[in-house]
Amino acid sequence: MLSAADSYEEQQKEKLINTLSEKEQPGDIYGDGIINVFDVMRYKNSIVEGKDFDSAERIDANSDGAVNGKDITAVKNDILKQSKLWSYKSVPKMDGSTSAIPLEAGLKSKMLGVSYSDAKLLVSHHKTHESFQMLLSGENDMIFTVPISEDQKKAADEAG
Structure with a gap:
């Protein structure tokens, strides 16, 4: 069940995404x-x-x-491809372990020119294994996680 705080945060996230998408x-x-x-x-x-x-x-x-x-x-x-001007639509899809949420929020803050607290609203991570599977399937462009296991490395090699 969503609390009032969760509902407010979701509304803020939606509002921010709309604002960034229109830029x-x-x-x-x-x-x-x-x-x-x-x-x-x-x-x-x-x-x-x-x-x-x-x-x-x-x-x-x-x-x-x-x-x-x-x-x-x-x-x-x-x-000249020496740096990148980011828009919300061009930011890579990121995921990873929940301990890396501050890292992603910091990156998005700098990339999009928004406050850290706003950028944190844009971050939603899965567990490490699920994030890795989503990377292999193409749902994510990059993940932040601990070093991968030999089985995960093999799966990544097989996925190309």
């Missing part, structure tokens, strides 16, 4: 769904010419509250 891809100044050299050119031209942007949310690529050369650098680094 546009940081750095995609053109709004075409991809980050490329055209976004960098528009950043440079707009900053030099002092023009305002239509959507500060996606334009403030590094989420520091200002649109400047640091955003151009963040976009260039994303294009």
